[in-house]
Amino acid sequence: MGKSLEWLKEQVDQVVFDDKLFRVYVSDDKYIFGAHLANDKGPNYFSLSTIYDSIVMLNKYIRMSFDLAAQCEPTENLLEHDMIGKPPANEVVAIYYIENMIFRIETLWDLLAQLCNEFWLTRFPIEKLYAENFFHNLQQGQNAKVFAKEIYQYFKEEEELKDDTEFWKGNYKYIKEYRNKMTHRNSPSIATMSNFDFFFRPPTMFVLKRATEVYIKVSEFIKEILDEIKEYFSNNNIFGDR
Numbered sequence: 001m002g003k004s005l006e007w008l009k010e011q012v013d014q015v016v017f018d019d020k021l022f023r024v025y026v027s028d029d030k031y032i033f034g035a036h037l038a039n040d041k042g043p044n045y046f047s048l049s050t051i052y053d054s055i056v057m058l059n060k061y062i063r064m065s066f067d068l069a070a071q072c073e074p075t076e077n078l079l080e081h082d083m084i085g086k087p088p089a090n091e092v093v094a095i096y097y098i099e100n101m102i103f104r105i106e107t108l109w110d111l112l113a114q115l116c117n118e119f120w121l122t123r124f125p126i127e128k129l130y131a132e133n134f135f136h137n138l139q140q141g142q143n144a145k146v147f148a149k150e151i152y153q154y155f156k157e158e159e160e161l162k163d164d165t166e167f168w169k170g171n172y173k174y175i176k177e178y179r180n181k182m183t184h185r186n187s188p189s190i191a192t193m194s195n196f197d198f199f200f201r202p203p204t205m206f207v208l209k210r211a212t213e214v215y216i217k218v219s220e221f222i223k224e225i226l227d228e229i230k231e232y233f234s235n236n237n238i239f240g241d242r
Contacts, residue, residue: 002076004164004205008212012066015219019056021226022049042236043119048229051114055222058111062104062215066208069097074204076164081203091204098208102179105215112151112222119229120145151221164209171210171217178207 022045072094075081087095109131117124117134124134132155138148159170181188188202 002073004076004209005070005073007165008209009070011216012063012212015059015063015216017056017059017219017222019053021230022046022052043121043229043232045233047118048115051111051118052226055108055111055115058104058108059219062101062108065097065101065104066212066215069094069101069208072097074208076205078203082201087201087204094204094208098204098211099182101211101215102175102182105175105211105218106179108215108218108222112218112225115222115225115229116145116148119225119232147221147225154217154221167213167216168210171213174210175214178210 072090074091074094086092110129113129113131113134114126116122116138117126117129120138122138132152135148135151135155138145139152155172157169157172159173161168178188188207
């Protein structure tokens with residue numbers, strides 16, 4: 001495993017979510033699965049718990065895909081990269097897992113938005129909530145959310161590539177464009193020169209690094225709002241007055 005991949009793995013290893021975070025235990029091994037709470041004046045604890053459970057599961061899937069892509073050991077030597085020819089067999093497998101990561105990372109952003117929507121009581125319809133529009137709207141106006149502004153600034157971050165063992169900038173934009181290409185045009189893992197598209201295949205390791213750094217960033221944002229949520233509920237009885 002090369003220096004860049006080893007560094008990336010060290011960063012990923014620091015992403016940890018406690019799957020018992022929202023559990024309300026009634027005994028050593030029994031906890032409240034869920035409840036419809038009558039008190040709707042504040043954030044709903046069990047709605048937040050439901051969203052968080054999905055985050056925990058999604059995080060496991062992303063980490064699984066990252067580990068499997070890393071095991072393929074895509075080359076870190078750009079001189080070995082053929083931008084026109086077919087990728088070698090090990091990188092074909094790596095690309096499969098990287099693209100799996102990319103779709104799930106997008107869902108992780110939407111779940112971050114769902115957490116904020118529930119906690120901030122913004123009441124945005126769940127089925128119409130998409131992270132970029134949500135945070136764009138909430139970072140504007142007199143009642144703008146500072147946290148929403150931080151996230152939206154990250155979405156709009158300009159490109160800046162650094163050393164292989166440093167975090168790059170502009171990753172969100174890059175991965176968004178890569179994902180859109182996967183979904184609406186042609187596979188970005190295939191070079192093409194035609195009226196339909198003119199595109200050279202990027203190095204597999206390059207895409208893995210950028211996707212993984214987006215995953216690390218959204219995880220940091222999730223942990224930041226979770227800290228606020230934990231503080232709120234440590235000061236408020238989730239079951240209200242009984």
